[in-house]
Amino acid sequence: MDGLFEFLIFLVLLVVGYFSGNYFERQHYKSIRERERKTRYFPVATFGATMPLPDAQEAELVVGSVVISIDYFKMISAALRGLVGGRIKVYESLLDRGRREALLRMKEDAIAWGATEILNVRLETAAIGGRSGSNSGPGTIEVIAYGTAVR
Amino acid sequence: MILTTLEGVPGKTIVEHYGLVQGSTIRAKHIGKDILASLKNLVGGELKAYTELLQESRQEAVERMVAQAQELEANAVVNIRFATSSVAQGAAELFAYGTAVKVE
Numbered sequence: 222m223d224g225l226f227e228f229l230i231f232l233v234l235l236v237v238g239y240f241s242g243n244y245f246e247r248q249h250y251k252s253i254r255e256r257e258r259k260t261r262y263f264p265v266a267t268f269g270a271t272m273p274l275p276d277a278q279e280a281e282l283v284v285g286s287v288v289i290s291i292d293y294f295k296m297i298s299a300a301l302r303g304l305v306g307g308r309i310k311v312y313e314s315l316l317d318r319g320r321r322e323a324l325l326r327m328k329e330d331a332i333a334w335g336a337t338e339i340l341n342v343r344l345e346t347a348a349i350g351g352r353s354g355s356n357s358g359p360g361t362i363e364v365i366a367y368g369t370a371v372r
Numbered sequence: 373m374i375l376t377t378l379e380g381v382p383g384k385t386i387v388e389h390y391g392l393v394q395g396s397t398i399r400a401k402h403i404g405k406d407i408l409a410s411l412k413n414l415v416g417g418e419l420k421a422y423t424e425l426l427q428e429s430r431q432e433a434v435e436r437m438v439a440q441a442q443e444l445e446a447n448a449v450v451n452i453r454f455a456t457s458s459v460a461q462g463a464a465e466l467f468a469y470g471t472a473v474k475v476e
Contacts, residue, residue, distance in 0.1 A: 246417075269377075274379070275382050279382075279383070280381055282375035282377065286423060286430065288423045290412060290416055292416030293414045340378060343453065347464060349464065361413065361422070363422070363423075365426075365454055365456075367377060367452075369377045
């Protein structure tokens with residue numbers, strides 16, 4: 222009886238995770254695409270460290286960061302995928318969302334500051350462990366995007 | 373204090389180098405009491421409480437780096453980098469480092 226109850230909870234979590242996870246992911250991608258369209262004109266470069274300094278009056282460190290988590294269904298499906306190997310698509314979309322969100326936040330910060338461009342952008346990603354007590358891999362990642370805004 | 377990820381400060385020239393300055397913070401990854409975050413962990417998406425925590429600890433790391441630079445009487449830190457590392461189970465370090473310089 223106990224086992225059945227636990228299994229039911231597991232199933233409910235799986236279903237809730239599947240629907241809500243997909244819903245949040247779609248919403249997030251929609252917002253990412255929209256904001257990327259809005260900020261497309263704004264130049265962001267990964268070079269600039271060893272080049273001659275740009276002609277600007279002011280420079281400031283700009284940072285965007287996000288902590289984003291995978292849903293329960295995807296975590297289980299990634300764990301299953303881990304058994305047979307191959308591409309883990311659910312993690313790809315998690316990392317993609319995290320990086321794009323962090324970059325967008327950095328850009329929006331710089332635009333608010335009145336920057337003309339951002340130079341020497343770097344990305345830093347760290348995995349935060351999954352649910353405590355489980356070994357199902359990183360369920361949560363943090364991404365930091367940072368660079369130098371000039372105006 | 374001017375902070376950049378470039379080799380120098382645009383519109384200014386470096387007159388003196390003071391060497392490496394750094395700042396770091398270590399925070400626990402699992403905040404058991406944060407029920408909202410663990411609920412969010414089921415449905416996926418951004419964990420806003422953790423994002424704020426990350427922002428705070430990043431600011432703290434930068435402040436420590438800046439304090440070190442001020443002690444050296446620098447007025448800018450150039451070529452700043454951030455790094456993260458897990459020092460122990462359940463704890464992550466956020467580390468900021470750069471070169472303290474004087475610009476004119």
